[in-house]
Amino acid sequence: MRYDHITDLIGNTPLLRLDPAVHGLPRVQLYAKLEFFNPFGSVKDRVAWGMLRDDLAGIVAGGRTLIEASSGNTAKALRILGALHGVGLRAVTNRIKVTEVRELLQLFGTEIEELPGLSECPDPTTPNDVYSVIEATMARSPGTYQHLSQYTNEKNIEAHYHGTGREIHEDLARDGIGGVDYLIGGLGTTGSTRGTATYLRKHNPELRTIAVVSERSDFVPGIRSETELWDVGLFRPDFYDRIVPVTAARAVDATVELATGHGVLAGPTSGAAYAAAREVLAAETAGDGPPVVAVFIVCDRLEPYLSYLRKRRPDLFGRTAARVPAPTAAELAAVPVLSPAQLADLDATARPTIVDTRGAMAYRIGHVPGAVNIRDDQLDDMFAQGIPFSRSRPLVFVCPVGDASTRFAALARRAGFDAMGLAGGVVAWRDAGRPLESAPAADLRG
Amino acid sequence: MTAPPALPAKWHPLVRGFLDTPGAAQRAVHRFGSPVHLLFPQVFADNLHRLQRVLDAQVRRYRICYAHKANRSRALLRTGEYAGIAVDAASPQELAAAVGAGFTADRIEVTGPKGESFLRQLVGTGVTINVDNLWELDRIADLARGHTRVPVLLRVSGFPAAGVSRFGVPLAEVDAALAVLAEQRPWLAFRGFSFHLDSGELGERVAAVQECLALVERACARDLSPSVLDIGGGFRQVFTADADRFDGYVAALRESLRGRGEPMAWGGNTFGFHLDDTGVRGTPVFHKYANTVPATGMLADLLAAPLDAHGGRTVAQVVAENLLDVWLEPGKALVDHAGITVARVEFVKRAADGSVLVHVDLSRDTVTPADQEVMVDPVVLPGPSGAGSGGAPVGVFFAGRLCLERDLITNHKVWLPGCPRSGDLVVFPNTAAYHMDLSAASASMHPLPPKLAVLHRDGGYRVCRDIEYDPVAAVAESDRAVPGAGGRL
Numbered sequence: 031m032r033y034d035h036i037t038d039l040i041g042n043t044p045l046l047r048l049d050p051a052v053h054g055l056p057r058v059q060l061y062a063k064l065e066f067f068n069p070f071g072s073v074k075d076r077v078a079w080g081m082l083r084d085d086l087a088g089i090v091a092g093g094r095t096l097i098e099a100s101s102g103n104t105a106k107a108l109r110i111l112g113a114l115h116g117v118g119l120r121a122v123t124n125r126i127k128v129t130e131v132r133e134l135l136q137l138f139g140t141e142i143e144e145l146p147g148l149s150e151c152p153d154p155t156t157p158n159d160v161y162s163v164i165e166a167t168m169a170r171s172p173g174t175y176q177h178l179s180q181y182t183n184e185k186n187i188e189a190h191y192h193g194t195g196r197e198i199h200e201d202l203a204r205d206g207i208g209g210v211d212y213l214i215g216g217l218g219t220t221g222s223t224r225g226t227a228t229y230l231r232k233h234n235p236e237l238r239t240i241a242v243v244s245e246r247s248d249f250v251p252g253i254r255s256e257t258e259l260w261d262v263g264l265f266r267p268d269f270y271d272r273i274v275p276v277t278a279a280r281a282v283d284a285t286v287e288l289a290t291g292h293g294v295l296a297g298p299t300s301g302a303a304y305a306a307a308r309e310v311l312a313a314e315t316a317g318d319g320p321p322v323v324a325v326f327i328v329c330d331r332l333e334p335y336l337s338y339l340r341k342r343r344p345d346l347f348g349r350t351a352a353r354v355p356a357p358t359a360a361e362l363a364a365v366p367v368l369s370p371a372q373l374a375d376l377d378a379t380a381r382p383t384i385v386d387t388r389g390a391m392a393y394r395i396g397h398v399p400g401a402v403n404i405r406d407d408q409l410d411d412m413f414a415q416g417i418p419f420s421r422s423r424p425l426v427f428v429c430p431v432g433d434a435s436t437r438f439a440a441l442a443r444r445a446g447f448d449a450m451g452l453a454g455g456v457v458a459w460r461d462a463g464r465p466l467e468s469a470p471a472a473d474l475r476g
Numbered sequence: 477m478t479a480p481p482a483l484p485a486k487w488h489p490l491v492r493g494f495l496d497t498p499g500a501a502q503r504a505v506h507r508f509g510s511p512v513h514l515l516f517p518q519v520f521a522d523n524l525h526r527l528q529r530v531l532d533a534q535v536r537r538y539r540i541c542y543a544h545k546a547n548r549s550r551a552l553l554r555t556g557e558y559a560g561i562a563v564d565a566a567s568p569q570e571l572a573a574a575v576g577a578g579f580t581a582d583r584i585e586v587t588g589p590k591g592e593s594f595l596r597q598l599v600g601t602g603v604t605i606n607v608d609n610l611w612e613l614d615r616i617a618d619l620a621r622g623h624t625r626v627p628v629l630l631r632v633s634g635f636p637a638a639g640v641s642r643f644g645v646p647l648a649e650v651d652a653a654l655a656v657l658a659e660q661r662p663w664l665a666f667r668g669f670s671f672h673l674d675s676g677e678l679g680e681r682v683a684a685v686q687e688c689l690a691l692v693e694r695a696c697a698r699d700l701s702p703s704v705l706d707i708g709g710g711f712r713q714v715f716t717a718d719a720d721r722f723d724g725y726v727a728a729l730r731e732s733l734r735g736r737g738e739p740m741a742w743g744g745n746t747f748g749f750h751l752d753d754t755g756v757r758g759t760p761v762f763h764k765y766a767n768t769v770p771a772t773g774m775l776a777d778l779l780a781a782p783l784d785a786h787g788g789r790t791v792a793q794v795v796a797e798n799l800l801d802v803w804l805e806p807g808k809a810l811v812d813h814a815g816i817t818v819a820r821v822e823f824v825k826r827a828a829d830g831s832v833l834v835h836v837d838l839s840r841d842t843v844t845p846a847d848q849e850v851m852v853d854p855v856v857l858p859g860p861s862g863a864g865s866g867g868a869p870v871g872v873f874f875a876g877r878l879c880l881e882r883d884l885i886t887n888h889k890v891w892l893p894g895c896p897r898s899g900d901l902v903v904f905p906n907t908a909a910y911h912m913d914l915s916a917a918s919a920s921m922h923p924l925p926p927k928l929a930v931l932h933r934d935g936g937y938r939v940c941r942d943i944e945y946d947p948v949a950a951v952a953e954s955d956r957a958v959p960g961a962g963g964r965l
């Protein structure tokens with residue numbers, strides 16, 4: 031299909047029916063509204079465009095900069111939409127917790143203002159919540175900024191009423207499905223669930239709206255905990271039939287299930303919605319009864335959350351695959367260890383390969399002269415493939431205090447290397463008064 | 477009928493056991509008068525063990541410096557000394573107290589901004605000086621020149637995206653400080669970098685550690701060899717026993733500020749919330765009472781946090797392989813739940829707006845640090861004359877004894893199971909961390925309440941004057957006697 035402008039691609043996202051054999055809810059037709067088909071990748075493209083469209087000409091004419099409370103998808107969409115017209119964005123946020131999200135915003139030239147953490151002993155006269163900071167910033171330079179205010183702007187809701195909700199209804203109606211029984215969605219600004227559910231309720235007043243929030247003091251990017259929602263102007267607690275908290279751990283598991291079970295590569299908020307949908311629907315559709323139609327909102331794509339996922343589930347990221355079995359106690363006991371003096375002698379006579387297993391900074395500051403630096407985790411990865419050193423020379427591992435080096439030496443000996451460890455590690459070397467060689471950091475040279 | 481809004485306090489089982497022992501609090505007040513502060517050194521020891529367990533699991537070499545400023549108590553200070561930890565003293569008086577409690581110079585660190593006379597007093601003693609600014613650094617070198625070498629840490633501040641701090645050397649001036657340290661090497665023994673953050677934000681601490689590691693490398697490039705990374709204090713307390721009820725109370729309070737439901741705030745207090753046509757917004761001044769992450773969790777998370785600048789290696793790993801000792805300066809985390817304050821109800825009256833005011837014989841500044849609202853419910857015990865307070869639940873404000881309109885101990889309404897009577901005792905929970913001492917003044921010539929130490933021993937409680945407490949007698953017993961959280965006495 032051809033288009034004339036990127037904004038023409040906002041909305042009209044697909045509605046995907048999920049296989050009941052995979053989601054395991056026999057009475058439920060479960061649909062995922064795939065908002066990541068929006069051009070900048072998220073459900074917020076609708077909101078950003080909805081809030082900006084009518085005011086854009088005025089903002090451009092006035093030379094104003096957008097200012098918004100967002101650390102994620104809304105900021106990304108506003109930044110791109112603004113950039114297309116030469117309009118800047120200042121994003122005021124509490125600390126952005128997802129690295130890739132921050133980097134994307136930086137890549138596009140967003141001005142990011144991250145507020146410091148809350149003082150334990152705060153002064154009530156110097157508030158540092160995002161809204162007060164935005165108000166103060168605007169008051170200081172009148173006419174400079176335009177605050178679209180996604181957390182209070184009714185256009186946020188309207189974008190979903192006329193867009194998301196209507197599209198879901200029309201797509202299902204074409205299939206002869208007259209009404210939706212359940213709508214499940216995460217609450218950030220609350221605009222998507224409110225707008226969508228309001229439209230769907232027109233056609234089925236019995237619609238049950240299930241709001242998904244993060245567990246108290248847990249963090250799922252894009253949604254808030256219930257108490258955090260008290261600060262959201264659009265939030266109406268009575269609007270929802272249920273508010274379901276989901277832990278980050280469950281959201282991550284469900285995110286992976288969505289990808290591998292349904293081919294839906296979505297971010298953790300969508301995982302949280304999928305987890306909540308399954309929990310609620312399993313309980314409410316147990317036993318016999320009429321079929322049920324349920325829709326949940328898939329907000330954005332998976333890829334920007336890799337670091338978030340890795341932090342919570344490092345076990346899912348490699349390193350578990352082909353690891354050599356750990357050395358036995360006998361193998362460890364058989365490792366010859368060198369005193370600092372013995373290592374110095376060996377170095378003078380036998381040209382050993384000396385491997386420092388510590389991180390780069392420690393190596394730069396000071397290492398046994400001539401040692402090469404291969405970090406312990408990199409060595410583990412390498413050993414799984416084979417040991418990349420010359421067999422014709424003795425091999426000496428050096429670590430901070432002598433434990434990791436013994437382990438690597440044992441593994442290398444198993445593979446037939448003449449491998450040893452430095453007893454007591456770099457600490458012993460230093461304490462014996464031996465010289466350390468340093469390698470200045472790249473950014474310190476010159 | 478639904479239960480009225482409440483802010484249930486978390487109690488250490490040892491403190492709970494004391495309050496549950498009939499007559500125990502009343503006897504203490506009878507003997508020593510009201511109001512009194514009660515300290516529980518065994519709870520301090522328990523907190524210390526928990527922090528040590530976290531550190532033992534992740535770092536090889538560390539030092540805990542108890543931030544004495546959290547509480548003046550000698551009993552707690554002695555408990556730290558006897559346990560073998562170090563101390564962080566922030567004034568000549570705290571230093572004298574630490575020395576008096578048995579800390580030797582090698583186990584004392586002096587923090588905070590220091591004036592000329594304090595510096596003169598310090599140079600030559602062998603205590604480690606945690607330097608706040610360049611003037612201090614120069615003065616120390618001048619005072620030491622020719623006769624002594626002073627161990628120093630350099631406190632740095634102004635980390636990216638952190639709040640501006642009035643303490644420490646700004647990052648931009650660190651090179652100047654390193655130059656002084658290198659030039660004055662014969663008189664200044666540089667031990668390492670230090671920071672202290674006032675917020676509980678993990679990301680901010682991780683960023684500060686990462687900055688300090690970069691400084692370590694810069695120091696090494698000047699042939700200085702730092703061996704310490706001091707991560708300061710700021711490890712949080714958990715006040716609430718029930719986060720959901722806490723949230724419920726705050727929800728009700730916000731509604732009341734919008735004029736819905738029963739009024740819950742004294743006078744025009746808004747607790748840092750902003751009221752406007754969109755509602756009640758912002759972060760309340762008392763947000764720390766909503767915290768549910770204990771100091772041990774914060775510390776474990778910090779040590780296990782991956783560092784971007786180090787290929788994802790954790791703080792604990794990078795510190796270990798750079799042969800750095802971790803120092804920390806916990807104040808409130810060590811004294812968490814180790815103290816309570818007991819006052820007596822003088823009388824109950826009604827204000828013109830119908831509010832019920834329970835007047836007690838202490839003032840706000842004796843149980844609140846820096847005038848912060850304390851968001852945990854006090855407990856009322858029947859007075860020495862016995863007989864419980866009865867009747868229906870009643871919402872009250874606690875009022876202090878000063879001739880100040882603002883001397884309300886609670887500016888938020890507290891629901892009690894019944895209306896207190898003259899002579900009842902009011903127990904304010906968890907007051908050991910700054911609440912007792914930070915702001916307490918002797919206005920109207922009221923003396924400061926005495927401090928007592930409570931020892932749990934042989935199934936009972938013994939109370940003595942704080943200065944008379946002897947951990948040597950207590951400790952052998954305490955390993956057996958201190959129940960874990962949730963344990964029963």
Ligand SMILES: Cc1ncc(COP(=O)(O)O)c(C=O)c1O
Pocket residue numbers: 543546564587588672708709710711805806807808809
């Ligand atoms: C330098 C320094 N270290 C440690 C502390 C103790 O902090 P906390 O009681 O929050 O652990 C403080 C508190 O003011 C401080 O300023």
